[in-house]
Amino acid sequence: xxxxxxxxxxxxxxxxxxxxxxxxxxxxxxxxxxxxxxxxxxxxxxxxxxxxxxxxxxxxxxxxxxxxxxxxxxxxxxxxxxxxxxxxxxxxxxxxxxxxxxxxxxxxxxxxxxxxxxxxxxxxxxxxxxxxxxxxxxxxxxxxxxxxxxxxxxxxxxxxxxxxxxxxxxxxxxxxxxxxxxxxxxxxxxxxxxxxxxxxxxxxxxxxxxxxxxxxxxxxxxxxxxxxxxxxxxxxxxxxxxxxxxxxxxxxxxxxxxxxxxxxxxxxxxxxxxxxxxxxxxxxxxxxxxxxxxxxxxxxxxxxxxxxxxxxxxxxxxxxxxxxxxxxxxxxxxxxxxxxxxxxxxxxxxxxxxxxxxxxxxxxxxxxxxxxxxxxxxxxxxxxxxxxxxxxxxxxxxxxxxxxxxxxxxxxxxxxxxxxxxxxxxxxxxxxxxxxxxxxxxxxxxxxxxxxxxxxxxxxxxxxxxxxxxxxxxxxxxxxxxxxxxxxxxxxxxxxxxxxxxxxxxxxxxx
Amino acid sequence: xxxxxxxxxxxxxxxxxxxxxxxxxxxxxxxxxxxxxxxxxxxxxxxxxxxxxxxxxxxxxxxxxxxxxxxxxxxxxxxxxxxxxxxxxxxxxxxxxxxxxxxxxxxxxxxxxxxxxxxxxxxxxxxxxxxxxxxxxxxxxxxxxxxxxxxxxxxxxxxxxxxxxxxxxxxxxxxxxxxxxxxxxxxxxxxxxxxxxxxxxxxxxxxxxxxxxxxxxxxxxxxxxxxxxxxxxxxxxxxxxxxxxxxxxxxxxxxxxxxxxxxxxxxxxxxxxxxxxxxxxxxxxxxxxxxxxxxxxxxxxxxxxxxxxxxxxxxxxxxxxxxxxxxxxxxxxxxxxxxxxxxxxxxxxxxxxxxxxxxxxxxxxxxx
Numbered sequence: 048x049x050x051x052x053x054x055x056x057x058x059x060x061x062x063x064x065x066x067x068x069x070x071x072x073x074x075x076x077x078x079x080x081x082x083x084x085x086x087x088x089x090x091x092x093x094x095x096x097x098x099x100x101x102x103x104x105x106x107x108x109x110x111x112x113x114x115x116x117x118x119x120x121x122x123x124x125x126x127x128x129x130x131x132x133x134x135x136x137x138x139x140x141x142x143x144x145x146x147x148x149x150x151x152x153x154x155x156x157x158x159x160x161x162x163x164x165x166x167x168x169x170x171x172x173x174x175x176x177x178x179x180x181x182x183x184x185x186x187x188x189x190x191x192x193x194x195x196x197x198x199x200x201x202x203x204x205x206x207x208x209x210x211x212x213x214x215x216x217x218x219x220x221x222x223x224x225x226x227x228x229x230x231x232x233x234x235x236x237x238x239x240x241x242x243x244x245x246x247x248x249x250x251x252x253x254x255x256x257x258x259x260x261x262x263x264x265x266x267x268x269x270x271x272x273x274x275x276x277x278x279x280x281x282x283x284x285x286x287x288x289x290x291x292x293x294x295x296x297x298x299x300x301x302x303x304x305x306x307x308x309x310x311x312x313x314x315x316x317x318x319x320x321x322x323x324x325x326x327x328x329x330x331x332x333x334x335x336x337x338x339x340x341x342x343x344x345x346x347x348x349x350x351x352x353x354x355x356x357x358x359x360x361x362x363x364x365x366x367x368x369x370x371x372x373x374x375x376x377x378x379x380x381x382x383x384x385x386x387x388x389x390x391x392x393x394x395x396x397x398x399x400x401x402x403x404x405x406x407x408x409x410x411x412x413x414x415x416x417x418x419x420x421x422x423x424x425x426x427x428x429x430x431x432x433x434x435x436x437x438x439x440x441x442x443x444x445x446x447x448x449x450x451x452x453x454x455x456x457x458x459x460x461x462x463x464x465x466x467x468x469x470x471x472x473x474x475x476x477x478x479x480x481x482x483x484x485x486x487x488x489x490x491x492x493x494x495x496x497x498x499x500x501x502x503x504x505x506x507x508x509x510x511x512x513x514x515x516x517x518x519x520x521x522x523x524x525x526x527x528x529x530x531x532x533x534x535x536x537x538x539x540x541x542x543x544x545x546x547x548x549x550x551x552x553x554x555x556x557x558x
Numbered sequence: 559x560x561x562x563x564x565x566x567x568x569x570x571x572x573x574x575x576x577x578x579x580x581x582x583x584x585x586x587x588x589x590x591x592x593x594x595x596x597x598x599x600x601x602x603x604x605x606x607x608x609x610x611x612x613x614x615x616x617x618x619x620x621x622x623x624x625x626x627x628x629x630x631x632x633x634x635x636x637x638x639x640x641x642x643x644x645x646x647x648x649x650x651x652x653x654x655x656x657x658x659x660x661x662x663x664x665x666x667x668x669x670x671x672x673x674x675x676x677x678x679x680x681x682x683x684x685x686x687x688x689x690x691x692x693x694x695x696x697x698x699x700x701x702x703x704x705x706x707x708x709x710x711x712x713x714x715x716x717x718x719x720x721x722x723x724x725x726x727x728x729x730x731x732x733x734x735x736x737x738x739x740x741x742x743x744x745x746x747x748x749x750x751x752x753x754x755x756x757x758x759x760x761x762x763x764x765x766x767x768x769x770x771x772x773x774x775x776x777x778x779x780x781x782x783x784x785x786x787x788x789x790x791x792x793x794x795x796x797x798x799x800x801x802x803x804x805x806x807x808x809x810x811x812x813x814x815x816x817x818x819x820x821x822x823x824x825x826x827x828x829x830x831x832x833x834x835x836x837x838x839x840x841x842x843x844x845x846x847x848x849x850x851x852x853x854x855x856x857x858x859x860x861x862x863x864x865x866x867x868x869x870x871x872x873x874x875x876x877x878x879x880x881x882x883x884x885x886x887x888x889x890x891x892x893x894x895x896x897x898x899x900x901x902x903x904x905x906x907x908x909x910x911x912x913x914x915x916x917x918x919x920x921x922x923x924x925x926x
Binding site: 383385401405 | 768772773774776777778780781783784785787788789790791792793794795847850851852
């Protein structure tokens with residue numbers, strides 16, 4: 048770690064600052080005169096909803112995008128980076144929210160990608176492997192340097208991404224949602240590494256939607272809203288409520304289970320279902336579950352508990368090794384995805400970029416994709432009926448967009464998620480499965496998603512949603528199922544405590 | 559939430575400034591402007607280029623490429639590629655030629671002469687069958703489109719050579735007493751001076767436009783190419799769509815084979831060699847993305863005309879065949895270059911400062 052600056056402990060002093068930084072995309076304002084300080088040897092956390100401008104600010108600091116106006120000050124001098132390489136040479140690294148690894152290469156090759164250790168005769172692979180091993184030990188991850196990245200779990204891939212940023216000996220490290228795919232233990236290790244880096248004088252900028260988690264590690268908090276900085280304060284002066292108030296503007300909660308009506312008949316019955324993965328292991332192990340019309344069931348579990356596999360199997364992707372799926376008493380185990388949608392069983396997939404959206408299509412065409420049949424007259428589609436359907440969906444799920452003709456990429460993450468949900472709601476389902484509907488969306492959008500779920504349940508929709516955030520189990524669910532290793536490990540009513548849920552999932556409480 | 563996410567809206571609805579508009583128009587209408595430039599330049603270089611007669615001759619050449627290119631477009635929109643269309647064209651031409659010579663049915667001891675419309679239907683069915691083979695290989699047996707259609711390219715060409723023993727059918731006129739005349743109608747007749755081949759292209763283009771824009775199938779095609787996984791989870795029959803587009807492309811190739819052998823009044827087993835590459839070039843010049851999901855019939859037709867008018871123009875002004883190849887290649891590369899510029903800018907318009915917008919996802923490790 049020779050390139051590290053001498054640990055001059057002038058803590059708290061700003062090593063890098065943004066002064067009055069503004070950024071426009073065309074005529075759209077992403078940042079509006081933001082002042083932001085990175086404190087030496089401390090963690091500064093940036094809070095804000097999706098679309099608040101957090102990622103844009105980070106990209107400007109990391110040299111990926113130039114600011115439209117304002118200046119960046121590094122070590123007391125104004126700088127202007129023309130590329131992220133230039134920023135990296137000045138000791139600034141960024142860990143992106145989306146992983147940027149080459150899955151076909153080994154862990155070692157990924158970590159040294161683009162900066163291979165060269166000798167006269169080629170690359171010094173042995174040295175690279177040794178350094179990789181050292182990094183993995185530091186991160187307490189038992190990963191062989193020669194393992195292919197595609198063979199790793201998502202959480203482990205995230206660790207590799209973090210290891211790569213650490214390996215360049217940065218003095219300013221920007222982490223954009225580094226924990227979104229990590230397990231509780233992995234988060235703890237990461238926090239240990241962050242504390243270690245702090246003690247070596249490395250300054251860290253941290254972005255997370257996981258507010259409680261971020262509060263554990265941060266020294267300073269800065270809140271962005273709508274491209275403006277709304278608040279900043281040191282850790283000692285803030286709490287969760289302060290962050291949320293400044294992010295959203297007023298008080299909110301994720302809602303409560305809808306009441307005042309009777310559940311209907313059993314809408315979905317999952318009977319002794321087994322899903323087997325390529326290695327032969329049962330990811331879903333003889334699971335049975337019944338959901339009644341109007342009921343909201345939450346499935347909580349860690350990554351790899353089998354939630355996604357269960358929901359995808361029920362929706363018709365992949366094959367059931369055993370068991371049956373009954374929709375209102377009718378066996379749909381052999382039906383295609385399209386047939387299940389037509390019968391009223393829809394899935395909102397976990398990864399909206401990969402499985403939810405067609406990026407080349409407009410907002411409107413994405414919204415109408417699952418219900419094309421509703422606006423086909425004879426052989427031809429009716430543009431007018433489609434427009435009605437799209438406008439209706441936009442209104443119903445409150446997508447903030449310029450209209451059905453807007454590019455899907457112009458929406459923020461939360462609004463993109465609402466498009467995916469709106470698309471499936473437009474098929475008039477009787478049973479809706481939502482796999483991590485709140486992943487990577489801000490707290491305001493989360494509340495709206497849960498409000499939407501509650502509203503539709505009241506009208507008789509049976510809902511199953513999965514989550515890995517305990518707080519979300521306790522919002523709108525009538526029943527909470529905890530999954531661990533492909534099985535139901537516990538079942539609770541809505542008055543359960545967070546600790547009980549986490550204990551049942553095999554997760555130790557991070558406190 | 560009432561005030562949040564304002565930054566996300568209005569990107570599309572943002573009023574663009576004058577200067578940017580011209581750049582965008584030039585970029586999006588590039589095939590059209592290229593065509594105008596080609597016509598103007600060759601009209602100045604040669605007195606015979608700018609005449610109705612010459613345009614009609616060139617248009618009937620373009621018809622062949624255009625027919626193939628429309629089939630190719632639909633395949634490329636799903637994110638696939640069909641390398642077999644040139645060979646399918648050749649094989650279909652040869653089979654049509656063989657049918658015109660009469661089919662001997664040994665059991666009956668007589669020779670059966672199908673009428674021309676029967677020949678046309680059977681030939682199109684053959685094209686569709688070859689496409690179905692491609693489609694099944696790709697959709698169900700998971701063979702990459704490039705490899706599957708490359709294999710079919712060789713097989714179809716081989717079968718065409720086997721059928722004819724390498725020879726060409728020259729007698730396609732039919733005989734009135736056998737009731738099978740009229741094959742040359744496709745290639746030689748005109749309707750208000752417009753060659754029938756060109757009208758066939760127009761008809762097919764209209765069918766393709768309706769299919770892509772006004773039917774559920776069209777939506778399936780675009781969504782399969784944009785994101786097959788998302789399309790599948792939304793209930794789009796991705797496998798059916800994949801097979802169908804190759805069948806469509808095969809039928810287009812069969813029609814092109816019929817028009818070509820009718821124009822030439824002969825059906826040779828090597829007809830259409832490397833035409834698949836010209837068809838791909840037309841689609842790309844027309845602004846479609848080879849990754850799927852983006853492109854339209856209008857652009858593809860313009861692309862076919864750009865390539866056809868350019869190569870015919872070079873012939874007319876007497877440029878050597880070797881230089882013609884170089885020019886065509888340069889046009890294709892230029893077109894792809896423009897595609898990457900255009901799609902890199904989306905969905906964000908050019909920033910006012912004129913600084914280049916760097917793509918969002920940047921593999922940080924590849925930079926140093």
